[in-house]
Amino acid sequence: xxxxxxxxxxxxxxxxxxxxxxxxxxxxxxxxxxxxxxxxxxxxxxxxxxxxxxxxxxxxxxxxxxxxxxxxxxxxxxxxxxxxxxxxxxxxxxxxxxxxxxxxxxxxxxxxxxxxxxxxxxxxxxxxxxxxxxxxxxxxxxxxxxxxxxxxxxxxxxxxxxxxxxxxxxxxxxxxxxxxxxxxxxxxxxxxxxxxxxxxxxxxxxxxxxxxxxxxxxxxxxxxxxxxxxxxxxxxxxxxxxxxxxxxxxxxxxxxxxxxxxxxxxxxxxxxxxxxxxxxxxxxxxxxxxxxxxxxxxxxxxxxxxxxxxxxxx
Amino acid sequence: xxxxxxxxxxxxxxxxxxxxxxxxxxxxxxxxxxxxxxxxxxxxxxxxxxxxxxxxxxxxxxxxxxxxxxxxxxxxxxxxxxxxxxxxxxxxxxxxxxxxxxxxxxxxxxxxxxxxxxxxxxxxxxxxxxxxxxxxxxxxxxxxxxxxxxxxxxxxxxxxxxxxxxxxxxxxxxxxxxxxxxxxxxxxxxxxxxxxxxxxxxxxxxxxxxxxxxxxxxxxxxxxxxxxxxxxxxxxxxxxxxxxxxxxxxxxxxxxxxxxxxxxxxxxxxxxxxxxxxxxxxxxxxxxxxxxxxxxxxxxxxxxxxxxxxxxxxxxxxxxxxxxxxxxxxxxxxxxxxxxxxxxxxxxxxxxxxxxxxxxxxxxxxxxxxxxxxxxxxxxxxxxxxxxxxxxxxxxxxxxxxxxxxxxxxxxxxxxxxxxxxxxxxxxxxxxxxxxxxxxxxxxxxxxxxxxxxxxxxx
Numbered sequence: 001x002x003x004x005x006x007x008x009x010x011x012x013x014x015x016x017x018x019x020x021x022x023x024x025x026x027x028x029x030x031x032x033x034x035x036x037x038x039x040x041x042x043x044x045x046x047x048x049x050x051x052x053x054x055x056x057x058x059x060x061x062x063x064x065x066x067x068x069x070x071x072x073x074x075x076x077x078x079x080x081x082x083x084x085x086x087x088x089x090x091x092x093x094x095x096x097x098x099x100x101x102x103x104x105x106x107x108x109x110x111x112x113x114x115x116x117x118x119x120x121x122x123x124x125x126x127x128x129x130x131x132x133x134x135x136x137x138x139x140x141x142x143x144x145x146x147x148x149x150x151x152x153x154x155x156x157x158x159x160x161x162x163x164x165x166x167x168x169x170x171x172x173x174x175x176x177x178x179x180x181x182x183x184x185x186x187x188x189x190x191x192x193x194x195x196x197x198x199x200x201x202x203x204x205x206x207x208x209x210x211x212x213x214x215x216x217x218x219x220x221x222x223x224x225x226x227x228x229x230x231x232x233x234x235x236x237x238x239x240x241x242x243x244x245x246x247x248x249x250x251x252x253x254x255x256x257x258x259x260x261x262x263x264x265x266x267x268x269x270x271x272x273x274x275x276x277x278x279x280x281x282x283x284x285x286x287x288x289x290x291x292x293x294x295x296x297x298x299x300x301x302x303x304x305x306x307x308x309x310x311x312x313x314x
Numbered sequence: 315x316x317x318x319x320x321x322x323x324x325x326x327x328x329x330x331x332x333x334x335x336x337x338x339x340x341x342x343x344x345x346x347x348x349x350x351x352x353x354x355x356x357x358x359x360x361x362x363x364x365x366x367x368x369x370x371x372x373x374x375x376x377x378x379x380x381x382x383x384x385x386x387x388x389x390x391x392x393x394x395x396x397x398x399x400x401x402x403x404x405x406x407x408x409x410x411x412x413x414x415x416x417x418x419x420x421x422x423x424x425x426x427x428x429x430x431x432x433x434x435x436x437x438x439x440x441x442x443x444x445x446x447x448x449x450x451x452x453x454x455x456x457x458x459x460x461x462x463x464x465x466x467x468x469x470x471x472x473x474x475x476x477x478x479x480x481x482x483x484x485x486x487x488x489x490x491x492x493x494x495x496x497x498x499x500x501x502x503x504x505x506x507x508x509x510x511x512x513x514x515x516x517x518x519x520x521x522x523x524x525x526x527x528x529x530x531x532x533x534x535x536x537x538x539x540x541x542x543x544x545x546x547x548x549x550x551x552x553x554x555x556x557x558x559x560x561x562x563x564x565x566x567x568x569x570x571x572x573x574x575x576x577x578x579x580x581x582x583x584x585x586x587x588x589x590x591x592x593x594x595x596x597x598x599x600x601x602x603x604x605x606x607x608x609x610x611x612x613x614x615x616x617x618x619x620x621x622x623x624x625x626x627x628x629x630x631x632x633x634x635x636x637x638x639x640x641x642x643x644x645x646x647x648x649x650x651x652x653x654x655x656x657x658x659x660x661x662x663x664x665x666x667x668x669x670x671x672x673x674x675x676x677x678x679x680x681x682x683x684x685x686x687x688x689x690x691x692x693x694x695x696x697x698x699x700x701x702x703x704x705x706x707x708x709x710x711x712x713x714x715x716x717x718x719x720x721x722x723x724x725x726x727x728x729x730x731x732x733x734x735x736x737x738x739x740x741x742x743x744x745x746x747x748x749x750x751x752x753x754x755x756x757x758x759x760x761x762x763x764x765x766x767x768x769x770x771x772x773x
Contacts, residue, residue, distance in 0.1 A: 037538050039545065100737060107744075113484055113541050114682055114740045121675050122733025129724055239671065243546050250542075284553040291546040298543065299534045 006273075007155040013272035014157075014265075015230070016244075018164035021264025022171065022223035023238075023245035025257055026216035032255040033192045033212045036101070036112050037246070040119035042238030044096070045220035047123055048089030049228040049237070050131055053138060055081035078139050086221040093217020097210045105206075127235040135232035141225060164226055171219065172261075184211050192255075240287050244271060247290035250297050253307020262305065267293065442693070446596065450589050458588040459660050462595050464700055466656045469602055471680045471692040473650035478678070479686030480610060481642035482622030483532050487544035488650045489674030490551045495521035495651025496664040497555070497562050503572045503658075505560075510574050514598075514655040521651020522644045529643025533636060548671035555666035567665020574659050595656050602649060607689055609645070618642050650677075672729055679732040683739055685746025694748050702731050 023041065030038045038044075056078065096119070104111050142148075142163035149156040179185035187208045190198040199205050224238055231237055248267040252259020267290055275286045303309045449461050470492050477485040499517025502508045508516065528547065532540055555562040562568065576590035609615050617638045620628040629635050658664050676699075684695025706726040724730050739746070 037542055109537050111740045115737050117675055118733045118736030121729050125727045125729035129727055243549050246542055287550050291550050295531050295543055298539055299531055
């Protein structure tokens with residue numbers, strides 16, 4: 001086995017790992033607080049990336065939403081556009097919780113699956129209709145010219161990989177600080193542990209969950225904007241990523257942020273390494289191992305590596 | 315997640331099935347006259363209060379040990395069929411027999427607490443019957459083929475309905491089984507040179523076998539996690555199908571060489587060919603619906619619903635969970651596969667391209683919109699889908715309205731419309747549109763108005 005090649009593949013995988021970890025974290029935040037798997041997380045994130053695309057493209061002909069950009073004026077520089085898109089994504093996430101999820105708090109699981117699947121379908125189709133189903137070129141989030149890399153033992157570690165991990169760690173730090181030192185963070189932790197007791201202690205459960213949705217939407221939006229350059233922006237961009245992220249979250253334990261991080265790394269590595277060494281899988285089918293991993297974890301150890309074991313009352 | 319105040323879209327024991335009025339009368343279209351006589355009976359010979367209304371008005375009982383279970387237990391222990399002490403389900407089984415008696419001997423009303431069907435169900439039944447007869451006469455060859463495809467789609471939606479509505483296993487991946495059925499039948503009829511009848515059955519059976527395999531993990535993976543896994547399956551399917559070209563035709567798909575031609579007395583025109591295929595498909599769909607109905611009403615169906623409502627309790631009462639779950643999933647996949655197999659009779663081409671994951675989700679949405687836990691709900695779902703696609707097609711062609719036109723074009727996107735409907739109906743018609751056809755209130759007061767009431771404070 002070629003060691004340099006292996007190292008190179010690991011380095012390449014780490015970028016994906018960061019993306020999967022962020023999205024898995026977003027899923028975990030929502031699952032932990034509401035027990036809901038947000039199937040629309042990926043499409044919501046893609047939507048935010050398209051917003052950034054519109055802000056960047058300005059009033060270019062043939063771009064729906066060009067009016068928004070021309071109202072702002074000149075096309076924005078990349079960081080500003082992406083920042084704006086993430087803020088819009090956060091607002092949209094909070095609005096979704098308020099309008100579509102909160103009224104269903106007493107509804108059975110099926111109703112929530114329906115709503116998130118409905119959002120997924122509608123957003124996916126909307127993006128295809130507005131911006132075309134073909135891939136769009138998205139500017140890089142990090143410097144990613146051919147020369148932008150560190151050479152380590154003959155393998156190349158790209159700046160974008162390092163950047164993605166730096167962003168992820170920055171996000172984790174901010175998240176940890178928010179949850180640890182702000183009142184809203186305390187409320188969020190309380191609601192996550194036991195929403196009924198939290199409510200009895202005077203915490204307003206609804207707004208707190210909205211806060212969680214906003215955080216999750218923000219994480220997803222950042223993940224989508226970071227990866228839109230390398231995977232090309234298209235309506236189904238995050239669909240496979242969502243499977244990887246779900247696999248990562250399941251592997252780590254659906255209610256464990258630490259698990260999301262570890263799961264993201266493991267799934268990211270396996271997604272690159274398994275197709276490289278198992279010819280049948282190939283690049284296209286690389287989503288299969290993730291699905292298998294998810295099924296196996298759910299059967300053998302539903303709580304995942306770091307999740308809390310659930311005890312069911314009969 | 316607690317169910318208080320929320321009528322479950324997964325039907326509760328009492329409100330299982332659809333609109334018997336429409337049921338009987340539509341079956342009369344292609345069933346022996348005996349059934350037509352039943353259909354002609356006034357529907358008012360029902361109990362004073364229908365179970366539907368009972369569940370809608372009374373606070374939903376803790377359905378852990380509802381009549382469903384008692385009844386499942388009875389039947390599983392192979393007690394004599396039709397013990398009157400059973401719940402509504404058994405009673406409706408008895409009801410069938412009693413109705414048979416009634417039509418034969420004019421026996422006095424024997425109470426079968428069936429749900430009352432509203433006037434809409436009659437209108438719907440008539441509309442459906444008229445459409446089924448008049449459509450082929452008024453259609454061109456192409457339209458006839460497209461309309462037959464619509465009829466066949468009922469099977470796929472019914473498949474989703476069995477897994478999700480009756481079995482309680484949320485399946486977001488039924489498009490996969492449709493595809494497998496199509497590939498299987500194409501393989502059988504072309505590569506193995508089997509006759510069409512065998513090929514179609516083989517395609518459906520193959521889909522059923524794959525469904526049983528998928529059903530195995532469903533023994534441990536439940537609820538929202540199963541939804542996740544089936545969604546993953548739908549996403550993984552396309553690349554996977556490309557990997558087995560002998561079976562699926564790979565990237566470019568496979569053309570089907572064999573053709574189903576009618577016997578010479580049926581006519582030799584293209585239209586007669588189309589009509590022949592239409593009649594066959596309609597017969598298969600009708601037969602499948604009838605079989606489904608009977609299965610649902612018999613022992614495995616009762617076990618299925620008992621497992622859905624509380625698997626632990628069902629197991630305690632003697633239901634074999636493994637057998638029930640796996641066979642439910644297999645049956646639902648078989649129906650979907652049958653739809654796929656009939657699909658290649660109509661269009662002699664199949665490809666993984668036709669089965670993106672969105673297709674599976676639209677199938678799911680169709681089943682939910684029509685009404686889970688109701689066979690006619692699936693028919694209604696498909697009908698609604700076509701109505702919306704017609705409206706969208708009309709509005710999408712309107713041009714020159716600026717931003718409004720752009721919005722209208724969006725309505726031509728089936729996926730978009732179904733996504734929005736799926737969200738909206740969860741609030742307005744949690745039981746699906748089939749609720750409109752019953753006399754009780756289909757819409758529910760539990761929408762945005764209930765926001766303020768917190769679950770925690772009511773407990």
